[in-house]
Amino acid sequence: MQHKSLGEEPCPIARGLEHVGEWWSILILRDALDGRRRFDEFQRNLPIAPNMLTRRLSALVDAGLLERRRYNEHPARYEYVPTEAGIDFQPVIAAMFSWGRKHYGPNPLRSLFVYRATGAEAEPVVIDAVTRLPITALDFGFARNPDWDEVG
Amino acid sequence: MQHKSLGEEPCPIARGLEHVGEWWSILILRDALDGRRRFDEFQRNLPIAPNMLTRRLSALVDAGLLERRRYNEHPARYEYVPTEAGIDFQPVIAAMFSWGRKHYGPNPLRSLFVYRATGAEAEPVVIDAVTRLPITALDFGFARNPDWDEVG
DNA sequence: CCGTATCCTCCACGATACTG
DNA sequence: CAGTATCGTGGAGGATACGG
Numbered sequence: 001m002q003h004k005s006l007g008e009e010p011c012p013i014a015r016g017l018e019h020v021g022e023w024w025s026i027l028i029l030r031d032a033l034d035g036r037r038r039f040d041e042f043q044r045n046l047p048i049a050p051n052m053l054t055r056r057l058s059a060l061v062d063a064g065l066l067e068r069r070r071y072n073e074h075p076a077r078y079e080y081v082p083t084e085a086g087i088d089f090q091p092v093i094a095a096m097f098s099w100g101r102k103h104y105g106p107n108p109l110r111s112l113f114v115y116r117a118t119g120a121e122a123e124p125v126v127i128d129a130v131t132r133l134p135i136t137a138l139d140f141g142f143a144r145n146p147d148w149d150e151v152g
Numbered sequence: 153m154q155h156k157s158l159g160e161e162p163c164p165i166a167r168g169l170e171h172v173g174e175w176w177s178i179l180i181l182r183d184a185l186d187g188r189r190r191f192d193e194f195q196r197n198l199p200i201a202p203n204m205l206t207r208r209l210s211a212l213v214d215a216g217l218l219e220r221r222r223y224n225e226h227p228a229r230y231e232y233v234p235t236e237a238g239i240d241f242q243p244v245i246a247a248m249f250s251w252g253r254k255h256y257g258p259n260p261l262r263s264l265f266v267y268r269a270t271g272a273e274a275e276p277v278v279i280d281a282v283t284r285l286p287i288t289a290l291d292f293g294f295a296r297n298p299d300w301d302e303v304g
Numbered sequence: 305c306c307g308t309a310t311c312c313t314c315c316a317c318g319a320t321a322c323t324g
Numbered sequence: 325c326a327g328t329a330t331c332g333t334g335g336a337g338g339a340t341a342c343g344g
Binding site for chain 2: 011012013014015016017018019021023026027030064085088089091092093094095096097098099100101102103104
Binding site for chain 3: 022023024048049051052055056075076
């Protein structure tokens with residue numbers, strides 16, 4: 001993102017976007033979370049130019065989402081494995097999948113859940129793992145509160 | 153996105169990204185879902201140039217995420233309200249908030265849930281609203297399956 | 305006051321050639 | 325096979341002036 005000042009925005013969404021906002025980042029993350037590790041695995045699965053793949057992988061490493069790990073000495077070979085921050089990105093991917101599936105999927109009228117559940121259309125929700133209560137973006141007051149550290 | 157062929161990718165994530173992949177789109181959506189409706193409301197809350205705001209709002213309308221609704225005749229005034237597809241985007245926003253909060257927030261060590269729940273750190277998960285079971289991106293096989301319509 | 309039109313900059317992305 | 329180097333382009337994003 002060129003508007004670097006957004007990285008200093010108080011909103012966690014804006015801050016997070018700073019690291020995954022580029023087009024390919026999320027798709028690479030998707031593949032990494034799907035078990036892909038190596039350069040050519042990514043490239044086989046994505047219509048991306050090799051230099052772009054290099055750049056995005058480096059950026060994701062710098063952002064702390066992927067770890068570059070040497071798996072062979074001679075010749076030097078690396079694999080890219082999700083860090084904790086990368087793994088934590090899974091719920092975002094899952095939510096995006098569900099949303100994209102419903103509204104822009106090959107068959108927009110049916111969601112993936114149809115095949116896995118009751119046959120009724122289902123809405124994904126994000127729930128708090130502690131309270132087990134559903135939370136919504138609106139609950140956050142995320143775009144309103146200037147101080148994200150204030151305790152209610 | 154310039155790589156228009158990605159809009160024809162089978163993966164719902166890639167397809168969805170086509171509509172919200174631009175930097176400002178998600179932040180505008182965030183504000184819209186937070187109750188903002190009007191041009192100047194958005195602009196007051198975001199460090200965005202007015203022409204960009206116009207462009208992104210139009211794009212979101214074209215993508216079917218926002219509806220442009222006239223609320224005044226003379227002079228002509230419009231407001232932008234989330235469609236169903238826009239509202240359905242909330243889980244993505246929520247997941248992004250949680251993720252950004254944990255890893256890139258002003259206080260990266262604590263998540264918002266801390267303040268709302270037990271005091272323990274919590275991980276958000278996406279659950280299927282029908283089965284009430286947690287789902288993960290890996291469950292989808294999303295990056296692997298060429299045919300998203302196949303029924304198991 | 306609520307936007308739109310114009311013009312410019314810069315970088316994400318693409319194509320291709322090359323190297324150990 | 326696993327990348328890097330070089331060059332080019334379109335469009336996202338920015339600054340600012342204008343219009344209803």
